[in-house]
Amino acid sequence: MAPTAVTPEFDRERAAAERAGIDASCRGPVLYFAASAAFWLLVGSALALVASVKLHTPYFLTGIPEFTFGRARMAHLQAVSIGWTSMVTMGGCVWMMCRLCRTELIYPKLLFVSGTLWNVGTLLAVCGILLGGGQSVEWLDAPPYCPPFFIAGLGLVSAWVAATFRRRREPHVYVTQWYILAAVFWFPWLYTVAVFMIYWSPATGVVQPIVNWWFNHNFLGLWLTPVAVGTAYYLIPKIIGRPIHSYYLSITGFWALALFYSWAGMHHLIGGPIPAWLSTASTVGSVMMFIPVIAVGINHHMTMRNHFHRLKYSPALRFTVFGAIAYTWVSFQGSVESLKDFSEVAHFTHYTVAHAHLGAYGFVSMIYFGLYYYMIPRLTGREWASSRLIRVHFWCAAVGITIYFVGLSIGGWWQGRMMNNPDVPWGNIVVYLKPHFLSRTIAGVLMTVGHVAFAALLVMNLAGWGKKRTGGPTYFVEKT
Amino acid sequence: MDRGMVIFVGALLTFSSSWLGLVLFPFWQLNGEQPYRKDAADDPYPLALQGTALAGQKVYQREGCMYCHSQQVRSEKFGNWWDEHGQERTGADVKRGWGQRRTVSRDYIYDRPTMLGTMRTGPDLANVGGRYSEAWQHAHTFNPRVFNDWSVMPSFPWLYRKEKVVGERSERALKLGREWTVDPGYRWRPSAGQWDAILRDQGEAITARFLSDPAHSTAAIDPGTADGKKRLLDFWLTTEEEGVQIVPTGEGEALVAYLLALRKAEVPLPEAKE
Numbered sequence: 166m167a168p169t170a171v172t173p174e175f176d177r178e179r180a181a182a183e184r185a186g187i188d189a190s191c192r193g194p195v196l197y198f199a200a201s202a203a204f205w206l207l208v209g210s211a212l213a214l215v216a217s218v219k220l221h222t223p224y225f226l227t228g229i230p231e232f233t234f235g236r237a238r239m240a241h242l243q244a245v246s247i248g249w250t251s252m253v254t255m256g257g258c259v260w261m262m263c264r265l266c267r268t269e270l271i272y273p274k275l276l277f278v279s280g281t282l283w284n285v286g287t288l289l290a291v292c293g294i295l296l297g298g299g300q301s302v303e304w305l306d307a308p309p310y311c312p313p314f315f316i317a318g319l320g321l322v323s324a325w326v327a328a329t330f331r332r333r334r335e336p337h338v339y340v341t342q343w344y345i346l347a348a349v350f351w352f353p354w355l356y357t358v359a360v361f362m363i364y365w366s367p368a369t370g371v372v373q374p375i376v377n378w379w380f381n382h383n384f385l386g387l388w389l390t391p392v393a394v395g396t397a398y399y400l401i402p403k404i405i406g407r408p409i410h411s412y413y414l415s416i417t418g419f420w421a422l423a424l425f426y427s428w429a430g431m432h433h434l435i436g437g438p439i440p441a442w443l444s445t446a447s448t449v450g451s452v453m454m455f456i457p458v459i460a461v462g463i464n465h466h467m468t469m470r471n472h473f474h475r476l477k478y479s480p481a482l483r484f485t486v487f488g489a490i491a492y493t494w495v496s497f498q499g500s501v502e503s504l505k506d507f508s509e510v511a512h513f514t515h516y517t518v519a520h521a522h523l524g525a526y527g528f529v530s531m532i533y534f535g536l537y538y539y540m541i542p543r544l545t546g547r548e549w550a551s552s553r554l555i556r557v558h559f560w561c562a563a564v565g566i567t568i569y570f571v572g573l574s575i576g577g578w579w580q581g582r583m584m585n586n587p588d589v590p591w592g593n594i595v596v597y598l599k600p601h602f603l604s605r606t607i608a609g610v611l612m613t614v615g616h617v618a619f620a621a622l623l624v625m626n627l628a629g630w631g632k633k634r635t636g637g638p639t640y641f642v643e644k645t
Numbered sequence: 646m647d648r649g650m651v652i653f654v655g656a657l658l659t660f661s662s663s664w665l666g667l668v669l670f671p672f673w674q675l676n677g678e679q680p681y682r683k684d685a686a687d688d689p690y691p692l693a694l695q696g697t698a699l700a701g702q703k704v705y706q707r708e709g710c711m712y713c714h715s716q717q718v719r720s721e722k723f724g725n726w727w728d729e730h731g732q733e734r735t736g737a738d739v740k741r742g743w744g745q746r747r748t749v750s751r752d753y754i755y756d757r758p759t760m761l762g763t764m765r766t767g768p769d770l771a772n773v774g775g776r777y778s779e780a781w782q783h784a785h786t787f788n789p790r791v792f793n794d795w796s797v798m799p800s801f802p803w804l805y806r807k808e809k810v811v812g813e814r815s816e817r818a819l820k821l822g823r824e825w826t827v828d829p830g831y832r833w834r835p836s837a838g839q840w841d842a843i844l845r846d847q848g849e850a851i852t853a854r855f856l857s858d859p860a861h862s863t864a865a866i867d868p869g870t871a872d873g874k875k876r877l878l879d880f881w882l883t884t885e886e887e888g889v890q891i892v893p894t895g896e897g898e899a900l901v902a903y904l905l906a907l908r909k910a911e912v913p914l915p916e917a918k919e
Contacts, residue, residue, distance in 0.1 A: 235709020370753035427663035
């Protein structure tokens with residue numbers, strides 16, 4: 166008997182029904198993660214503004230210990246790293262993994278436990294720091310009673326992602342899945358080792374900052390970066406409707422990142438009281454990062470080629486492509502920054518802060534915004550209510566991070582040059598920096614306005630405003 | 646790469662390499678490093694913090710001081726600049742007086758956590774105990790703009806207590822003019838109206854005090870003119886507030902004890918020679 170020909174029409178309908186079923190199974194927990202993350206983004210933005218204003222106007226809110234610069238800064242970092250980026254990462258991992266494995270999420274309700282553990286942990290961390298429990302361990306400032314919440318919450322997500330992968334119905338494993346699998350395996354290990362060696366069984370002296378910077382750099386490199394790059398790998402082909410340019414470049418990019426990024430952290434301790442070979446090893450790792458970054462950059466660019474005009478229409482694509490471009494830029498900059506001659510100036514200055522924000526915001530957060538604009542309508546069945554608000558969000562975020570980056574990079578560079586010259590009195594450096602600090606506040610206000618627009622859109626969508634999803638998404642400009 | 650095991654094993658191996666190289670190897674090399682003694686009769690260095698200084702480290706930690714102040718003095722070969730003769734020179738940290746030598750891993754063996762820091766919005770504090778007096782540290786912590794008008798460091802008024810003077814002024818009281826103490830944490834200045842009211846009440850006493858001050862005794866002053874009023878105000882603001890004093894709380898004392906105990910770059914160590 167000859168095989169029955171399957172019509173493409175039939176396939177398409179069945180695939181759509183399958184996707185709808187998968188989305189329905191993920192809806193609850195993924196929306197919970199996404200909404201929580203957006204809330205922490207707002208909290209983090211407010212704390213960032215407090216800290217930023219204080220650097221040029223020290224009498225702002227003086228006398229309130231909860232909002233002194235040091236505490237606001239620590240709380241800001243916890244709110245945006247643990248609250249915002251990590252919660253999107255987890256929600257995104259679960260959803261993309263289900264989609265790419267073509268399988269429904271099992272026991273979705275248990276992931277609410279994970280999200281709640283994470284929210285409680287973040288709340289304790291932010292409030293604990295503001296009330297005087299900050300630990301002054303960069304990126305790990307949360308009081309010691311917080312990590313168990315994060316480890317338990319993370320363990321659940323990792324287990325669910327692995328279980329989903331085991332139940333996959335799609336035999337082909339896509340590049341996004343490699344990144345997600347690796348990230349949910351690396352991060353729990355990374356976090357537990359760091360907490361263990363710094364808090365539970367503290368290592369001697371400078372071993373702590375060594376572990377600390379191994380963690381900090383890998384938090385970005387092996388947790389946020391793989392998932393954000395994986396998200397771009399998922400969204401770009403989905404939106405423009407064509408496959409990734411090269412499978413082999415994807416493989417090169419993935420393995421080179423796994424090997425080299427994990428070695429890159431120690432250049433943050435350059436010139437410090439640690440064995441010199443450590444910084445050198447990290448410089449090698451950092452410079453080798455050119456390989457995965459170029460591989461991913463070419464792959465994304467070639468996929469997008471001849472389709473850039475779609476940036477005019479699609480919000481999700483515009484955010485994602487902005488993030489992907491920022492990834493190439495921030496990684497090139499990072500490789501150069503790790504070189505000794507460059508580090509001798511840029512280390513200990515706000516140049517590094519600008520670089521960190523280009524990475525965590527310009528790259529990671531922008532791609533995650535793209536993920537929201539793509540994913541949320543598919544989960545709620547509602548389109549975004551206002552393309553104007555999306556436009557406000559995009560331009561505030563894009564212009565904000567650009568001002569932030571330019572202002573502090575210039576300020577930080579000359580701060581470093583002046584600092585290296587002992588004939589320059591310290592006061593001159595501070596006075597020189599003040600207008601640059603002010604530019605950061607302006608950028609921060611812009612970004613915060615964008616986040617308010619973003620949160621408003623999300624609330625509207627979750628509350629059922631906005632038209633039902635029938636055909637195409639909300640575009641910036643309607644196609645003619 | 647359609648097999649989960651390939652990804653898992655690869656991710657395991659790559660990550661293990663950095664874990665071994667960047668974490669376990671330094672741990673094995675540096676963990677348990679011992680204090681230094683030149684000979685059996687020598688006192689060991691460093692010593693662990695104790696008592697109030699240790700309590701002060703907690704205050705330093707919770708206020709996030711290390712996000713603007715590093716605690717590491719770098720090598721005399723590190724960093725470069727060109728002096729007025731166009732000569733290239735290196736090693737700003739030591740030349741800024743932040744320490745007599747670079748710091749090495751042994752300087753930190755008792756630190757928990759080790760707050761090396763990665764930002765210098767303010768100067769390095771590894772050896773700050775050798776640079777300033779206790780009184781300076783208290784006044785500067787209370788409001789850094791007492792000494793440096795341009796400073797962007799926060800004031801820490803919650804580490805100090807404003808109280809009525811009973812009997813003599815306390816020895817611990819900060820010696821600051823009323824501009825700093827009327828509204829702790831801020832720099833206070835009365836409005837024109839307030840100043841007029843104060844002058845109506847106590848103008849004669851303030852003028853007499855102005856004239857009895859050795860710095861002004863020869864200068865005539867007329868509180869009637871705008872200039873006289875301003876000069877009188879500037880003087881009055883530098884005098885101490887009557888009947889009240891600012892004293893450090895236990896936490897304020899502890900923080901300053903910690904700062905004074907920070908002397909990481911003084912005792913010569915063989916491995917710190919360049």
